Amino acid sequence: AQTIHQWPVAEIKAVGSPLSLGCTIKGKSSPNLYWYWQATGGTLQQLFYSITVGQVESVVQLNLSASRPKDDQFILSTEKLLLSHSGFYLCAWSLYREDQDTQYFGPGTRLLVL
Amino acid sequence: GDSVTQKEGLVTLTEGLPVMLNCTYQTIYSNAFLFWYVHYLNESPRLLLKSSTDNKRTEHQGFHATLHKSSSSFHLQKSSAQLSDSALYYCxxxxxxxxxxxxxxxxxxxxxx
Structure with missing residues (x-):
């Protein structure tokens, strides 16, 4: 069975500090991967997606970047955090090609920037 | 671009009463898929229902929804609410x-x- 793991579970960071959030998928080869963000009281917004290793497309510009160093790993990062980066970050996966419309979500990471 | 509107931010009702959560959407494409995800506290959002077929009812775990392309709607319904249904629902x-x-x-x- 496939599992999706996100780390860390939660983080409190200072404005201007760097950030790295991780996501790994086990049990599926070559999945499509996605990063979502939800501000407190806001809706889920898709930030990035990747259909293969080394290839990432940006959907929303939030002074964040994403990378896919391995088939089962997706990293979200920034060198300088802003207050507006606070929120809930979700990683998701879908199958490549067939049934790619259905996305499955990880447990998420809560980020508070002070 | 595409948009989804859920007009009720908060719905409170008594156990046993019917549930209806509204969802309308806008897209210029005819072959859209509509989903309902349920997000329980401290869990991941998970798929509840999905549909891409016009006027076909889809059901899961007591909930049902019908995609109506003529009105761009995909309302979520349940005949009798349970305490365990309390959650955040996304269209x-x-x-x-x-x-x-x-x-x-x-x-x-x-x-x-």
Whole structure:
């Protein structure tokens, strides 16, 4: 069975500090991967997606970047955090090609920037 | 671009009463997929229902929804609410041309005894 793991579970960071959030998928080869963000009281917004290793497309510009160093790993990062980066970050996966419309979500990471 | 509207931000009702959460959408593409995701506290959002077929009822775990392309709607319904249904419900639209999943703002459903 496939599992999706996100780390860390939660983080409190200072404005201007760097950030790295991780996501790994086990049990599926070559999945499509996605990063979502939800501000407190806001809706889920898709930030990035990747259909293969080394290839990432940006959907929303939030002074964040994403990378896919391995088939089962997706990293979200920034060198300088802003207050507006606070929120809930979700990683998701879908199958490549067939049934790619259905996305499955990880447990998420809560980020508070002070 | 695509958009999804969930007009109720918060719905509170008594156990046993029927549930209806509204969802309407806008897209220029005809082959959209509509989803309902349920997000329980401290868990991941998970798929509840999905549909891409016009006027076909889809059901899962006591909930049902019918995609009506004529009115661009995909309302979520349940005949009798249970306490365990309390959660955040998202309606979402998947655009097969862009590969983007667009979420509504979500509706918090609270079921009271």
């Amino acid at each position: 979402a639209l998947y655009n097969t041309n862009t590969g983007k999943l667009t979420f509504g703002d979500g509706t918090v459903l609270t079921v009271k005894p």
